[in-house]
Amino acid sequence: MSGDLEVSALAVNATIPEALRWTDMRRGQEFHLTTLNVRLLRDGHLAVKAYGRPVAGGRGAYVSFPVPDDPALASLVAEAATRAGTLWAAHRGLG
Template identity: 65%
Template sequence: MTPDSSGPVEPGDAVVSALAINVAVPESLQWTDTRRGEEYVLQSITVRLLPDGTLAAKAYGRPVAGGRGGYVSFAVPDRAELAMLIANAADRAAERWAGHRGLG
């Protein structure tokens, strides 16, 4: 079925182009990084599920000095505890998606 035709929507009609989740980083795992001379404390990670089933992650945070700062992404450091946080969050998101109850 095409989007402009009438009739029932079949399961195969839905083309999912992206899946993403936002993960809060516990304070004990937060870290700092610098961009354009401003230091940020990284407090959240956006995780995307790629078409091949692997995950991609970017970190976001707030300037240490306060204020809003720019919306700037940072690489997630190669730390076992952050990899575990991301994997656990992806597993939890999969459970929640699988149990969805539709719009409402």
């Protein structure tokens, strides 16, 4: 059955290390980006968006931001995907 089982979503959240965090503007608010959401697409490639909180405080909206083209961030994305795969492969079933 496992070959026929369709998995519709594979995603992981990874914390952005302080040294790699950045700010971006959306809807007149500045956001401090702290989290990456990495998804595995059907074709095997990765997609990523960044999320964070308004610099001015408060909850703010759950708004995604593009991730800058930066080799350090690309490495972080790949590392997060690889680590997630390792963790998933080692699962111990329902607890």
